[in-house]
Amino acid sequence: MNVITTSNLSKVYDEGPVPVYAVNGVDLEIKKGEFTAIVGPSGSGKTTLLNIIGGLDKASSGGVKIGSTEIENLSANELIDFRLRNIGFVFQSYNLIPVLTAKENTEFIMLLQNTPKAERDKRVESLLAEVGLEDRMNNRPTELSGGQQQRVAVARALASKPQFILADEPTANLDSKSTANLLDIMLKLNKEEDTTFVFSTHDQRVIDRARRIITLEDGKIISDEKQHVQ
């Protein structure tokens, strides 16, 4: 079953002298358990596409289905609630609430979901252990490295038990060691928990480890390949 389906998805910015097609007629199907990289030159529409899929931005035409929900039919407030329950987000940087510790940041999303305290505590510990931060639980973001912060962001994204995780250039601000480490964790989660990841990247080392690579250019999909990695 498809987790994400887009049909003839387009986004036009026509404030300027000529209209810009940031996303141009994209048909895309992503299944449960896939590990997909969206690549392409700067300005090719990666961020715009991910934002529309994540319900953060509205398409000009075409539709997005998450599971069986057509998200363009949701009101702004319903959409926020839908994101909370179905989509995990990891942004490029400054993902975390600065005044909360790693543990509290991870717990926060479950609080928004009204998860009972006992379950929250249990889950936070196992999630942070999975991303290798069991000994940094009580540190605030400023006391963590960029890579550690992104790992907390992944733990937080997972905490809501989403259908998939969207990440826009999650490694863009990381050094190569942290990048490799974050990818190890993402791949492990993908393998062991069947977590679906969709992320954009510029980084060849990240692209090399993706299972499926979708290449965009001027808002259009120009290639969609599977590659085998271990």
Added chain:
Amino acid sequence: MFLKLAWRNIWRNKRRTAITLGSIFFAVILSTLMSSIKEGVYVNMIKNSAGDFYGYAQIQLKGYNEEKTLDYSFEFTDEVKNAVGSESAIEESLPRLESFALASHKTVSKGALVVGVNPEKEKLGTQLHNRVVEGEYLTQNDNEVLIGDGLAEYMNVTVGDTIVLLGQGYHGVSAAGKYRIKGIVKFGSPEISKQVVFLPLKTAQTLYGAENLITNLVLQVNSANAGIKVAKKLKTQLPENLVAYDWQELNPGLVKMIETDRTEGYVFMFILYLVISFGIFGTILMMLAERKHEFGVLVAIGMKRFQLAVLVWLEVISISVLGAIVGVIGALPVCFYLYFSPIKLGDELKQMTEEYGLEAVLQPSVAPEIFINQGIIVFCLAATIAIYPLIKLLSIDAIKQMRS
């Protein structure tokens, strides 16, 4: 968790928080001190010009309060005694016969307020005997008088001298009498000191040809508020022709003066708080701009805009209320210190205050309302100002916030 988050957010930018807290602190401390001192002056004023002499409540014949002549005098009957006696708040009831007369000694004459009193009762009630600064206190059957120190000074008389009182008695008979000065009394209110002459009730009744009659029954209670309560209660219990007044009804001029002065204080406070509000508002604008990205992330990951708005609202309220609490705590020791050891004003100020009929002492009020009111004002202000971010955040858009 929300409270914890709000609390920690407040302390994120310590310097900004300190500046905001500081400005609220100073505004609160300033206006608390101001109200406290002003209210203290009012209490003092009410006590001196009303409580100490006229009492906080009185019973009079209907009409006397409007036209103060002996023709509106009445008998202190058992019926009145019973009505008054049933009121436990009344510590003492003091019958008086009051009228104006011309007091003269040698070539000097001056209008005087002649008050016939029951010396024993006044001793228990207004403690008139404690006001005697020269000579001796009255007894029941004396044919002598006590006069205010201001009046004595004006007429250049002292204990042992004789004054002549000349006036109009009951139902137009003429009243005249010669009395030796037995003592001189001093009042907090210079206005009273300058015109009062006391003599025993019986002597006054004889002077005015008003046997067994009184014009006022002063009800001795322990506070201004008790006076208001007692008068209100008695209004329904007294015989038809009598009426109970509280000190406000007896001294409309005083009440008006206090109200005017209080309003001036409110205007000052309003301006002060207006300035502070702009400060708080500026802080909020800065904070909203600084945390744009963070708010975007929060809404993106699924925090409801309403929850976010409440969070920020809580932050604004907590910092303001905190400032108010700290301000009140700062003002409290000063107010209490001055309350227990009031400042005696210097000569220059003394003259000025006396012109207003005030005692030259500065003793702030420590009534809890003063402090609670400051807290309420700041809370209401902050709650109002915080509506702005509330509305802004209720309609924010995640990616617009994050892009900046």
